[in-house]
Amino acid sequence: MAESFDCWQCGAELKDVILPMSRREECPQCRADQHVCKMCIHLDNKGFCREDRAEDQSDTEKANFCDYFSPANNVFVQKDLKKAQDAKARLAELFGDPVEEIQTASDAQKPLTPAEIAEQKLRDMLGD
Numbered sequence: 001m002a003e004s005f006d007c008w009q010c011g012a013e014l015k016d017v018i019l020p021m022s023r024r025e026e027c028p029q030c031r032a033d034q035h036v037c038k039m040c041i042h043l044d045n046k047g048f049c050r051e052d053r054a055e056d057q058s059d060t061e062k063a064n065f066c067d068y069f070s071p072a073n074n075v076f077v078q079k080d081l082k083k084a085q086d087a088k089a090r091l092a093e094l095f096g097d098p099v100e101e102i103q104t105a106s107d108a109q110k111p112l113t114p115a116e117i118a119e120q121k122l123r124d125m126l127g128d
Contacts, residue, residue, distance in 0.1 A: 007032060008039045009061075010084070011076035021071050023063050033063035034071070041072040 005014045012029035025034040037043050037060035042051040047060060051068040092099045112120065 005034070005039075005071055005073050006076050007034065008036065008075045017071070019071070021069070023065060033061070035063045035066075035069055036061055037064065037066075039071050039075055040066070040068075041070045042068060043072075 003017050003019060005017055006012070007014055007027040007030060009032040010027060010030040012027055014025075014027060014034065017025065017034075021035050023035045026032060027034060037047075037049065037057050040049075042049050042054065043060065044050050049056070049068075054066055054068045057064050057066065089099045091097075
């Protein structure tokens, strides 16, 4: 059975994930491990596992062998992206590289121009 999830680190869509999720599953965009505590439904808001029988993990962002792992969706937190963008910008500035902009969900909600609206309506009518 294949399902779709969002990466806990960058928010990219993980398509066709086969359950149970492999320990080696990683995000195709940021290469982050996905069989991690931060991706599990048992992790609470304070970073502790609510599953009594699970062993404590020293790093909640590294792949683990937890038998109680159950992937959650919508665990991506926008503030993590902002922190990553700031770090990448500082590194780029340090080495004189151009700063890459990461598109966020709020960027996708920008108002459309009249031409874009017309094009979207046409695509909707034609089924594209």
